[in-house]
Amino acid sequence: xxxxxxxxxxxxxxxxxxxxxxxxxGLEAKWSEGWEREGVYRFDRSAPRERVFxxxxxxxxxxxxxxxxxxxxxxxxxxxxRYQRMRGKVVFYPMGWDDxxxxxxxxxQNHYGVRCDPSVDYDPDFTPPAEPSEREPVSISRPNFxxxxxxxxxxxxxxxxxLWRTLGLSVDWSMTYTTIGRTAQRISQRSxxxxxxxxxxxxxxxxxxxxxxxxxxxxxxELEDRERPGAMHRVRFGRVRGEGDxxxxxxxxxxxxxxxxxxxxxxxxxPGVGDILIETTRPELIPACVALLAHPxxxxxxxxxxxxxxxxxxxxxxxxxxxxxxxxxxGTGLVMVCTFGDLTDVTWWRELSLPVRAVLGEDGRLxxxxxxxxxxxxxxVAGARASYEELRGRSxxxxxxxxxxxxxxxxxxxxEPQPVNRAVKFFEKGERxxxxxxxxxxxxxxxxxxxxxxxxxxxxxxxxxYMRARYEDWVNGLTGDWCVSRxxxxxxxxxxxxxxxxxxxxxxxxxxxPAPELLPVDPSTDVPDGFAPEQRGQPGGFAGDPDVMDTWxxxxxxxxxxxMAGEDEDLFGRVFPMDMRPQAHDIIRxxxxxxxxxxxxxxxxxxxxxxxxSGWVLDPDRKKMSKSKGNVLTPMHxxxxxxxxxxxxxxxxxxxxxxxxxxxxxxxxxxxxAVKLLNASKFALADLPPQGEELTSxxxxxxxxxxxxxxxxxxxxxxxxxYARALQHTEERFWWFCDYYLELVKGRRYDSAGDPMGAAxxxxxxxxxxxxxxxxxxPFLPFVCEEVWxxxxxxxxxxxxxxxxxxxxxxxDANGGGGPAGAEDEALTVAAEVLGEVRKAKSEAQRPMRAxxxxxxxxxxxxxxxxxxxGLGDLLGAGAIEQLEPIESxxxxxxxxxx
RNA sequence: GGGCGCGUAGCUCAGUGGGAGAGCGCUCGCUUCACACGCGAGAGGUCGCAGGUUCGAAACCCGCCGCGCCCACCA
Numbered sequence: 001x002x003x004x005x006x007x008x009x010x011x012x013x014x015x016x017x018x019x020x021x022x023x024x025x026g027l028e029a030k031w032s033e034g035w036e037r038e039g040v041y042r043f044d045r046s047a048p049r050e051r052v053f054x055x056x057x058x059x060x061x062x063x064x065x066x067x068x069x070x071x072x073x074x075x076x077x078x079x080x081x082r083y084q085r086m087r088g089k090v091v092f093y094p095m096g097w098d099d100x101x102x103x104x105x106x107x108x109q110n111h112y113g114v115r116c117d118p119s120v121d122y123d124p125d126f127t128p129p130a131e132p133s134e135r136e137p138v139s140i141s142r143p144n145f146x147x148x149x150x151x152x153x154x155x156x157x158x159x160x161x162x163l164w165r166t167l168g169l170s171v172d173w174s175m176t177y178t179t180i181g182r183t184a185q186r187i188s189q190r191s192x193x194x195x196x197x198x199x200x201x202x203x204x205x206x207x208x209x210x211x212x213x214x215x216x217x218x219x220x221x222e223l224e225d226r227e228r229p230g231a232m233h234r235v236r237f238g239r240v241r242g243e244g245d246x247x248x249x250x251x252x253x254x255x256x257x258x259x260x261x262x263x264x265x266x267x268x269x270x271p272g273v274g275d276i277l278i279e280t281t282r283p284e285l286i287p288a289c290v291a292l293l294a295h296p297x298x299x300x301x302x303x304x305x306x307x308x309x310x311x312x313x314x315x316x317x318x319x320x321x322x323x324x325x326x327x328x329x330x331g332t333g334l335v336m337v338c339t340f341g342d343l344t345d346v347t348w349w350r351e352l353s354l355p356v357r358a359v360l361g362e363d364g365r366l367x368x369x370x371x372x373x374x375x376x377x378x379x380x381v382a383g384a385r386a387s388y389e390e391l392r393g394r395s396x397x398x399x400x401x402x403x404x405x406x407x408x409x410x411x412x413x414x415x416e417p418q419p420v421n422r423a424v425k426f427f428e429k430g431e432r433x434x435x436x437x438x439x440x441x442x443x444x445x446x447x448x449x450x451x452x453x454x455x456x457x458x459x460x461x462x463x464x465x466y467m468r469a470r471y472e473d474w475v476n477g478l479t480g481d482w483c484v485s486r487x488x489x490x491x492x493x494x495x496x497x498x499x500x501x502x503x504x505x506x507x508x509x510x511x512x513x514p515a516p517e518l519l520p521v522d523p524s525t526d527v528p529d530g531f532a533p534e535q536r537g538q539p540g541g542f543a544g545d546p547d548v549m550d551t552w553x554x555x556x557x558x559x560x561x562x563x564m565a566g567e568d569e570d571l572f573g574r575v576f577p578m579d580m581r582p583q584a585h586d587i588i589r590x591x592x593x594x595x596x597x598x599x600x601x602x603x604x605x606x607x608x609x610x611x612x613x614s615g616w617v618l619d620p621d622r623k624k625m626s627k628s629k630g631n632v633l634t635p636m637h638x639x640x641x642x643x644x645x646x647x648x649x650x651x652x653x654x655x656x657x658x659x660x661x662x663x664x665x666x667x668x669x670x671x672x673x674a675v676k677l678l679n680a681s682k683f684a685l686a687d688l689p690p691q692g693e694e695l696t697s698x699x700x701x702x703x704x705x706x707x708x709x710x711x712x713x714x715x716x717x718x719x720x721x722x723y724a725r726a727l728q729h730t731e732e733r734f735w736w737f738c739d740y741y742l743e744l745v746k747g748r749r750y751d752s753a754g755d756p757m758g759a760a761x762x763x764x765x766x767x768x769x770x771x772x773x774x775x776x777x778x779p780f781l782p783f784v785c786e787e788v789w790x791x792x793x794x795x796x797x798x799x800x801x802x803x804x805x806x807x808x809x810x811x812x813d814a815n816g817g818g819g820p821a822g823a824e825d826e827a828l829t830v831a832a833e834v835l836g837e838v839r840k841a842k843s844e845a846q847r848p849m850r851a852x853x854x855x856x857x858x859x860x861x862x863x864x865x866x867x868x869x870x871g872l873g874d875l876l877g878a879g880a881i882e883q884l885e886p887i888e889s890x891x892x893x894x895x896x897x898x899x
Numbered sequence: 900g901g902g903c904g905c906g907u908a909g910c911u912c913a914g915u916g917g918g919a920g921a922g923c924g925c926u927c928g929c930u931u932c933a934c935a936c937g938c939g940a941g942a943g944g945u946c947g948c949a950g951g952u953u954c955g956a957a958a959c960c961c962g963c964c965g966c967g968c969c970c971a972c973c974a
Binding site for chain 1: 901902903904905910911912913921922923924927928929930931932933934936937938939940941967968969970971972973974
């Protein structure tokens with residue numbers, strides 16, 4: 001088991017072995033293999049909780065390939081992991097794959113050209129079609145389908161792992177988990193059964209958000225708005241005669257006492273005074289209309305409220321009611337309630353106890369309905385049937401076009417439909433708008449826990465802090481419990497069965513649950529205790545719950561899964577509650593929220609101490625990186641072209657929570673930095689003169705003092721999860737170090753014979769500073785840093801201790817004085833300034849930098865001129881200056897006379 | 900409609916009370932013995948607009964404009 005090495009700061013354990021021409025080529029392969037061989041990132045299970053830094057890694061969805069955004073945010077996590085490891089923490093950093101769920105199913109369907117049909121029998125010899133056809137997919141059994149899902153995800157996961165290794169994520173690959181794996185299923189089902197026993201999970205027949213393509217329920221959190229063109233239709237409803245005198249309340253008797261929809265006089269298409277008009281974007285739902293609503297204080301419709309109206313075409317009596325949610329300024333102020341057009345309809349339906357008249361089937365087509373039967377009364381049953389026959393079997397869009405034609409014919413469409421752009425709710429992975437259908441689903445209670453969940457959000461440390469508001473917005477906006485069941489196949493099954501009574505009815509209210517030690521179970525193949533397999537689906541027998549859990553219902557348990565809750569409580573106790581949850585900000589409402597919920601319910605605890613939110617990668621045109629672009633810029637491509645360190649450098653410049661433009665230029669800059677580190681390390685370490693025990697030169701001492709402040713700044717930045725700031729400050733100081741300090745001390749470094757003491761001092765300073773820079777850069781550029789470290793140190797740099805400012809300062813204190821306080825730092829400042837002026841003069845004269853300078857006159861204050869003396873020898877050498885004349889003056893100036 | 904974030908050089912961004920900055924790009928120059936995947940120098944900005952606080956504002960406050968994201972009962 002690797003443990004952290006003793007501090008090797010400036011104490012080479014081997015003679016530096018520096019290559020003639022250092023190169024970045026092949027470092028990824030060389031070191032990722034080396035790290036694996038040495039177990040550098042292996043988690044030490046014996047570490048006590050307080051020494052552990054545990055990370056709840058986002059398991060990427062396995063549905064094809066990783067994209068640039070993944071590389072971006074996973075690099076951020078790795079930066080923190082590597083920093084914490086060097087700080088002496090035992091880092092718990094596993095990787096997981098979210099391979100259960102719809103995206104995987106869709107990919108398998110398209111990849112193999114198959115469809116899952118649970119009614120098909122298992123075929124043990126099944127092989128996928130040689131030429132997959134998306135148009136005519138082969139129907140296969142659920143077990144066959146699951147096998148294909150497992151096979152394809154396994155392939156994808158190998159590719160994912162290879163990418164992460166190339167990127168240099170310091171993951172312990174021996175702890176990889178998958179959300180479809182047996183352990184995850186067992187933990188997920190165990191948690192579900194616990195919630196069921198405690199009444200936190202329940203089943204309900206209710207209007208549910210429904211994706212008509214996937215034909216499954218979806219959750220509120222998985223919706224997104226998309227702008228779609230639509231049209232506003234003004235439609236006339238019919239009056240019921242004798243309203244207000246009580247006769248309207250005996251509605252339901254078809255035929256008598258009512259007028260037809262059309263006004264008795266004038267042109268059928270012209271609205272008359274007193275017409276009942278509504279506006280709708282969804283006229284195809286008129287047959288599902290169950291009421292008209294007006295605002296309670298809307299005087300335009302107050303006469304009508306309490307009475308009834310007749311739907312156009314179908315001549316169904318619907319009550320006219322009032323409700324405060326109606327907005328008088330929208331449309332005509334009168335709104336049609338359908339079962340169900342949108343979530344507001346559900347609200348009205350529930351609060352006003354309206355009946356259900358559902359016309360939409362689960363496939364998104366208008367289904368067969370029994371006109372004339374109870375609930376489907378009409379004053380003109382034949383007409384209703386005839387009109388509906390025109391719509392039956394059509395999709396929503398087709399039905400909409402047809403019913404508009406019918407309304408035109410009947411004269412009940414007023415004017416032309418007005419085009420409008422409206423926001424429509426989509427399942428985020430779906431292609432057509434969600435509909436609302438009534439079905440039986442499983443829910444986890446969320447609304448009842450609103451206040452507790454807000455409190456949990458308050459306990460959590462957010463980086464950046466303003467992300468907390470998004471969480472609170474979401475929790476405050478919760479309108480219903482979390483629907484967790486999906487009518488799909490590749491997921492964690494609900495571990496319950498139901499008894500079937502003698503009449504063949506399924507007893508949904510009395511689920512049969514398995515014994516805990518039997519988990520995970522698949523009720524579609526496993527048999528409940530006390531029943532025989534033949535009794536499946538038989539009267540007096542049993543039925544398995546056919547649904548699987550939403551993928552979030554399992555991935556919300558990643559802290560429990562990765563920590564092996566209930567499986568290995570010793571491990572769990574060493575890592576939970578976890579230290580950090582890194583993730584992107586767009587899944588606060590899903591993953592972050594649901595993880596807090598589950599941890600709260602399961603463990604009465606916050607799942608982690610810190611949430612670190614990363615941003616998105618944007619196109620150069622500021623849009624979220626698109627799929628098409630992502631396909632061109634595959635991550636492996638980028639890594640091959642620029643090198644892993646360079647790509648990491650780009651990612652590390654994206655500040656926490658901030659969206660970042662994709663910028664290949666930045667990767668080139670990162671590569672330059674890596675090359676610079678190679679060459680600067682070579683200069684500092686190759687054929688270095690023997691190092692002294694003391695830093696005798698003022699410039700060397702000044703450098704080390706400045707280095708201490710860089711270390712402090714980088715450390716403080718990392719402690720507040722601001723890796724970007726740590727990088728920027730380190731990088732800035734490093735370039736300065738190369739451009740000024742290294743140039744200034746070059747003479748002393750090479751002329752060890754002429755100035756042995758100076759050479760010994762610079763040798764020591766170079767070792768110290770290079771050691772510090774290599775380690776400061778190690779989280780960002782792990783490959784090149786490991787390479788340069790390997791030239792002169794033993795063991796991995798990634799297990800070396802993070803640089804310590806106090807130790808650097810102790811180095812100065814131990815080595816005697818070199819002038820008045822502050823003078824040494826000033827010496828470095830002034831020497832660099834004068835060197836800059838000399839360079840400028842040479843540049844303007846278009847002369848080489850090594851061109852000799854006959855005389856430099858420095859006009860400055862006595863203090864600065866005196867400080868300059870401390871570094872005079874180095875300055876003269878660096879500038880090829882023959883003579884320097886200090887002149888006391890209040891104004892700073894430098895005159896340069898080239899030879 | 901509500902909330903959050905952002906607006907600084909051509910581009911990407913740092914800077915949160917006292918000199919307007921970095922990198923890239925651009926221009927000019929330099930084979931300098933760690934590095935031409937290099938080195939040096941230079942040009943380039945009414946810090947979104949308008950008020951206010953202050954001796955002093957890119958920064959703090961108010962309003963407005965623009966961009967992005969999240970949320971909303973979007974008929």
